[in-house]
Amino acid sequence: MSAPKQTTRRSLLVTSAVLSSLALAAPAAVAAPKPSDSPSASASPSATPPASMSSVGGARLGRPGTQVNLASGVPVLPKDVSARSWIVADAETGDVLAAHNAHWRLAPASTLKMLFADTLLPKFPSDTKHKVVPADLAGIGAGSSMVGIKEEETYTVHDLWLGVFLRSGNDAVHVLSAMNGGVENTVKAMNAHAEELQALDTHVVSPDGYDAEGQVSSAYDLTLFARSGMQKKDFREYASTVRAKFPGQTKKGKKGKKVRESFEIQNTNRLLAGDSDVPVYEGIAGVKNGNTTNAGATFTGVAERGGKVLLVTVMNPEKPDHNEVYKETARLFDWGFKAAGKVQPVGELVPPKGTAQAKPGANPSGEAGGSGDGGSGTAGTGSKPVASAPAADGSSGIGIALGITGGVLVLLAGGAFLVNRRWPLPDLVRRRTRP
Template identity: 75%
Template sequence: MSAPQKTFRRSLLVTSAVLSSIALTAPVAFAAPKPSPTPTATPPADMSSVGGARLGQPGTQVDLGSGAPVLPKDITARSWIVADAESGEVLAAHNAHWRLPPASTMKMLFADTVLPKFPRTQEHEVAPSDLAGMGAGSSMVGIKEGETYTVRDLWLGVFLRSGNDAVHVLSAMNGGVETTVKEMNEHAEELQALDTHVVTPDGYDAPGQVSSAYDLTLFARSGLQKKDFREYCSTVRASFPGDTKEKKGKSVRESFEIQNTNRLLTGDSDVPVYQGIAGVKNGNTTNAGATFTGVAERNGRVLLVTAMNPEKREHNEVYKETAKLFDWGFQAAGKVRPVGELVAPKSAAQSGGQSGGNGSAGGAAGKASGSPVASASAAGRSGGMGVAFAISGGVLVLLAAAAFLVNRRWPLPDLVRRRSSRP
């Protein structure tokens, strides 16, 4: 690994070391069809080919090379994908572009769209209107009307407890739910996530609200370029503000602990903490079933895995299947030929053009946007790693897009190495 790579990888390790200690205690594309109110029981024969023609085909897509392990036989997710987070190579996929209800994994797009807009120390007093319009049975972190929260508090509520109340407060700060949904759809298009149609910012079941394993992986990859996104999605537990009460004539703000509901990050009775896990987001609703996108690092390789709606209904099944796909991906990396790629944002493709790569990309999807990438700032770098996107002084700029496209890489800062002593 070169010195610049080591320096770049070190950044998240430094910012997230305390979290680790806590844990120990240009694509071929076409216009996507309009979303249907309910998903079909089988994948459509004609799906998007963003990222490569094979990704648009139904069924499992993998190209095993010499010495490559076979895929796990007991994966029941209706749609899944295993990808290298840095090179963008898709190692294997199953119905990658099947448009399905995403549940709270949609919050990754919400965060990638809205997170850069407010400093983490900004405070907001919650008005009754901020919490209006939430769906019945929504997951909540416990936000109270009339209480004041920092932006950091709200994002911890989004990522750890999947709080729809926190999403609605942040949406209110962003001009309202309607404005936020519009911006999320625009950002999805910019990321070339053309399977996605947003109806609610929190992922709550709604007619026509769909995404795909491919798109959710794009959202995670984009979000992970942000320092705050990485921190929030990898936090195991945190203290959250509670009610303000009068005690002995003084107003005292109580607090309570919240824990991340990502079971590969926290562990559970039937699921151990996954070695090298560092996020990202889970979800579960009636229509979507269980959904999950995870990122993990092992021996210098960073993989993204998304699994949607396992048919097997055992406890924590989506995490068990994701762990198996991670295990396969780490063993298969370098021994399989990619079946597609995670594409660059449209504005990056327009800025530098595409260079061919593995043959699965060539040209931007639809009309290229001239605006900079809304979700990521960039730091220009030379050498084989190309261009990395990182937060720099709170200003979002896109640099050296041509180098990024020539190298076809989107490096991630170093990810937390959790429980490295585990087998």
């Protein structure tokens, strides 16, 4: 797939003495939700959102209901959006253009696999091979989506990630979790990474997003996961892949020779692959869908049009129509592309703690001065930047803004510098409009 050349983007340095890429992240400004104070994901969610929710990213994002700054020249939001929660954001600047119950903690379904991938992708080279043993597939929930992994067969990590992204395979998730030291260890790593991303509405119980007691996330957090993940080249590749060949089971062929055939898998993201009632969305580049009994349908998508890259997350549409989550996402994308550059944002997607910077004169909670719920407004010394994927022009996303190559950043002549808030999304984000 070809990608248009990106425009040159300014990169500003961060005020800091030294940043170590191996240090632990700084403490969060807001405590992560505990299972005891999170709504149960094993029961139906309440019909209405809480009166007060997290204000990470701005005070208005913590209010129930729709938040948007309508003014002259700003298009009206689509009226036929029935989702319990949704958000429209600029993927590169982080501006939240509009939102509805953005911080409502709901069951996330397989959209949680975005956090799983963002956490584990860097740990295993794509050509690593793994032979599946029965224990790897233990504990998969009944009725789970599967890609078709077989015991005693060998798969590459690349194969497994295709299974995660295209078929939302819980079997692939469990094999990768086994390679990572087990489900418990993987859940712990995912919760730690969510905290590092300041996704404080999220509590992980099952790495595949299968319904579990206390497992919650929010439209805001899912958008953070997608934004962080899309900084990684492998993540972008898997998220934008429409179809691929997947290894099958080894069988005896002619003359007793063992033969292993493959079968085609197609991405279940209907805005990427299309369906009878949903066309491929112009400029779509991923990222992940989900559907469970308790979560309903959930989806986070990223698309580019006219030089703008937007992220839209939709959780649990109340309309029962076929593919409704994709239809509502498409309508919100359409609105966002028309409104971009005209509408004043109602909040922002905060950066990871390791790169946390506020707009000049404001903190991540969207209010002037002081420290808000999202962090301190200055880079956390000794914390590890999350996003540093190579850009199409050879630069490295937000990594170049930090000026880090796995080492340290030295304060320049005592000057005050700010991290550039733009997160360029290179390569496969700016993809062709049809698979």
